[in-house]
Amino acid sequence: MRTAVVALGFGAGFAAPVLGHTLDEYVQATLVSVEANQILASVRLKPGVEVFPQVFRAIDADSDGQLSKEEEAKYLQRVIGDLSLSVDGTRLEPRMLWGRFPPTDDMKEGRGEILIELAAAVSPRSGARTLVIENRHQPRISAYLANSVVPRDPGIRILAQNRSNDQSIYELRYIQP
Amino acid sequence: MKRSFFGAFAGVLLLISWDVASAQAPGASQRIAAAANAFLATLDSPRREKVLAAFDDAEQRTRWSNLPVAMAPRGGISLREMTPRQRTAALGLLSSVLSRAGYEKVMLIMEGDEANKAESRGSRAELFGKDLYFISILGTPSERDPWMLQFGGHHLGVNVIIAGERGVLTPTLTGAQPAMFTLNGKTVRPLEGESDKALALLNALDENQRDEAILKYRVADLVLGPGQDGKTIQPEGLKASSMNARQRAMLLDVMSEWAGIIHESAAAARMAELERGIEDTWFAWSGPTSAGTGGNITAYYRIQGPNVVIEYAPQQFGGDPALHIHTMYRDPANDYGKRLVAQ
Numbered sequence: 001m002r003t004a005v006v007a008l009g010f011g012a013g014f015a016a017p018v019l020g021h022t023l024d025e026y027v028q029a030t031l032v033s034v035e036a037n038q039i040l041a042s043v044r045l046k047p048g049v050e051v052f053p054q055v056f057r058a059i060d061a062d063s064d065g066q067l068s069k070e071e072e073a074k075y076l077q078r079v080i081g082d083l084s085l086s087v088d089g090t091r092l093e094p095r096m097l098w099g100r101f102p103p104t105d106d107m108k109e110g111r112g113e114i115l116i117e118l119a120a121a122v123s124p125r126s127g128a129r130t131l132v133i134e135n136r137h138q139p140r141i142s143a144y145l146a147n148s149v150v151p152r153d154p155g156i157r158i159l160a161q162n163r164s165n166d167q168s169i170y171e172l173r174y175i176q177p
Numbered sequence: 178m179k180r181s182f183f184g185a186f187a188g189v190l191l192l193i194s195w196d197v198a199s200a201q202a203p204g205a206s207q208r209i210a211a212a213a214n215a216f217l218a219t220l221d222s223p224r225r226e227k228v229l230a231a232f233d234d235a236e237q238r239t240r241w242s243n244l245p246v247a248m249a250p251r252g253g254i255s256l257r258e259m260t261p262r263q264r265t266a267a268l269g270l271l272s273s274v275l276s277r278a279g280y281e282k283v284m285l286i287m288e289g290d291e292a293n294k295a296e297s298r299g300s301r302a303e304l305f306g307k308d309l310y311f312i313s314i315l316g317t318p319s320e321r322d323p324w325m326l327q328f329g330g331h332h333l334g335v336n337v338i339i340a341g342e343r344g345v346l347t348p349t350l351t352g353a354q355p356a357m358f359t360l361n362g363k364t365v366r367p368l369e370g371e372s373d374k375a376l377a378l379l380n381a382l383d384e385n386q387r388d389e390a391i392l393k394y395r396v397a398d399l400v401l402g403p404g405q406d407g408k409t410i411q412p413e414g415l416k417a418s419s420m421n422a423r424q425r426a427m428l429l430d431v432m433s434e435w436a437g438i439i440h441e442s443a444a445a446a447r448m449a450e451l452e453r454g455i456e457d458t459w460f461a462w463s464g465p466t467s468a469g470t471g472g473n474i475t476a477y478y479r480i481q482g483p484n485v486v487i488e489y490a491p492q493q494f495g496g497d498p499a500l501h502i503h504t505m506y507r508d509p510a511n512d513y514g515k516r517l518v519a520q
């Protein structure tokens with residue numbers, strides 16, 4: 001016998017249920033790792049189902065409804081091009097270590113993430129340093145996250161993290177031994 | 178009259194044949210192993226094979242998510258696939274591994290998903306429901322050697338490593354949608370403590386402390402959610418060494434909402450560990466500083482210490498973020514009990 005009685009008592013504040021993830025934003029999460037002679041960055045891009053058509057159109061350059069390897073590769077490069085990295089005011093040239101697309105259906109249903117791993121060489125120098133990352137990819141639909149992992153090199157000490165309100169601009173100040 | 182396993186919530190609790198309180202006492206490992214073996218004994222061979230995985234099965238270990246199971250398939254078998262006797266034994270095992278409060282929290286999260294189902298139309302209803310939660314066992318249930326219990330579905334990923342009397346609950350994901358609903362005439366909030374205790378702590382801070390604790394930017398989602406194992410981010414916010422004793426006690430009390438999900442003896446050991454690291458624990462807050470609908474906060478917060486990362490992330494996507502919450506509980510040094518297993 002089914003005895004549970006479940007009723008929602010707050011109809012005004014609770015519309016039809018939605019899936020357990022961000023729907024109407026393109027979440028772009030960047031995680032940086034500072035090393036003595038390079039910056040490593042991991043970028044995860046996850047389109048919500050409501051913005052997926054817009055993201056898909058940006059990738060599907062020939063509008064054939066399919067994502068070719070070439071289109072995916074070009075899109076990854078476009079994302080990288082929309083990122084700017086600098087250390088102490090010197091612009092860095094990030095190179096892609098690897099990039100990966102999920103199955104299109106996974107993205108369409110809001111569970112797929114595009115992953116990009118980047119590395120950018122930095123001239124080693126002791127003292128206080130400032131890394132700035134700006135993400136300008138798809139700003140109208142995006143929600144950004146930017147963080148730093150605790151450096152593997154115990155000699156590198158993070159002093160401060162500053163961000164714009166939407167986290168599209170991230171500044172990391174650190175001391176390098 | 179035979180009662181449905183999925184009766185009223187109180188009824189579910191009554192149906193559990195395992196004495197939850199006994200899990201607190203010395204000998205919890207024996208009772209948990211006995212509950213696991215009793216559950217396995219109810220299964221026929223095909224179901225048993227689906228439930229069991231190798232302890233070092235890295236793929237199964239990380240097969241948990243906030244998403245509905247149709248979108249992110251879990252291992253093991255679902256409650257839907259079980260007979261009433263099997264379901265009772267499965268929940269008996271779960272209740273032996275969790276504290277009473279932890280078990281109730283899990284049940285309410287599942288009830289919330291049942292509410293989701295009731296509100297859904299057509300095929301969407303198939304995404305939700307309290308019988309769409311999966312159980313799996315990694316390794317061989319033992320009173321001494323490590324093994325693992327996984328239980329999860331939409332908004333729930335409970336991962337427990339059991340090694341004798343000790344237990345590790347990280348990483349574990351809890352969430353709620355709706356985060357407030359009416360159940361048997363009562364308004365319930367599955368993550369009430371997580372919301373209210375954190376807001377109370379924020380309100381207990383002085384102006385300078387609040388200025389340090391409150392981040393000046395929006396945090397849209399979990400930073401270390403599913404798929405982000407093994408990462409430790411730079412802590413931010415207010416360090417507990419700058420708090421007074423009462424505020425530190427309040428911070429520990431917030432953490433107990435996650436640390437206290439596991440059975441009482443393991444929770445006590447975990448709380449002692451968190452207390453030892455309290456001076457190096459940080460509290461950061463982003464978003465509104467007052468409660469939203471029904472009392473749930475709509476702000477993100479993070480607690481990070483030497484052995485813990487907790488994130489509370491209301492989901493902001495057009496609906497009311499007070500009614501849709503994701504949380505994450507991690508120990509970067511001991512996720513999946515790696516430190517415990519290495520001992």
